[in-house]
Amino acid sequence: MDLFPLTFPAIDPVLVEFGPLAIRWYGLAYLVGILAGWRYAVYLARLYGGRPTSSDVESLVLWVTFGIILGGRLGYVLFYQWEAYLQNPLSILAVWHGGMSFHGGxxxxxxxxVIFAWKRELPLLKLTDIVAPVVPIGLFFGRLANFINGELWGRVSDAPWAxxxxxxxxxxxxxxQLYEAFLEGLVLFIILAVLAHKPSIRRRPGMITGVFLLGYGLSRIAAELFREPDAFLGFLFGRLTMGQILSLPMVLLGILLILWGRIRASREPRRHPLANSIGQEERNRP
Incomplete structure (x- = not known):
């Protein structure tokens, strides 16, 4: 008996309805991603110590939420369907019809x-290092919601799991969508969480941010090899997709931040272990 291809599981995109009010899986994914990310970022701020404090991070959540929504929507308009929205500008406000871009977000x-760090005089790269490990949480739930919605599907395949x-x-x-949830969400989160718990990495501002940019960029470029390009865009510059093109600068910037962190670490003066023990004795002397 041939069990393949698999049939898409008929999951209602609407989780719960209360009259005209509907709670969709996609909206729930955003909510869970933001809340879970907020708590993890607060934990990381305490782990890092100093500023930004956990209080700073809690104040940042609202800023980040607006950045996700406004940037995601405007990014989709500019990167993917500029001409269509130019003909009907008011439709830009209809976010409930879908259309969000990760790169825009x-x-x-x-x-x-950047604005938050400037207003509060916080170390920018240390703040981004705290936020970066949080992002894959939202990506994981967001890609699962894409799958439930039956959108952003992949290319034609004869794989047994197609x-x-x-x-x-x-x-x-x-x-x-599940490939991206695994790569951009689960795998990237594990990598960043492991690095965030290494004191030697935490002492290199920008390093974790660089790993995130590099990891996401490579994951997205790889996943786009299996994802069907948007019908209104198709392939660009040969066989590249818009997602791959937008991810290339992330890869380059990520490499630069990692190299910069390594160069800074190599230039830091290293104290001899004996000097450290002498210094400790001096501090312990009554």
């Missing part, structure tokens, strides 16, 4: 963090 969050998505024709396709 990242730019929005970055702008929010799925026939509603609205995507009769051919089975890669569940590319």
């Amino acid at each position: 990242l730019l929005g969050v970055t702008a929010a963090i 799925i026939v998505f509603p609205g995507a024709g009769d051919l089975p396709r890669h569940p590319s």
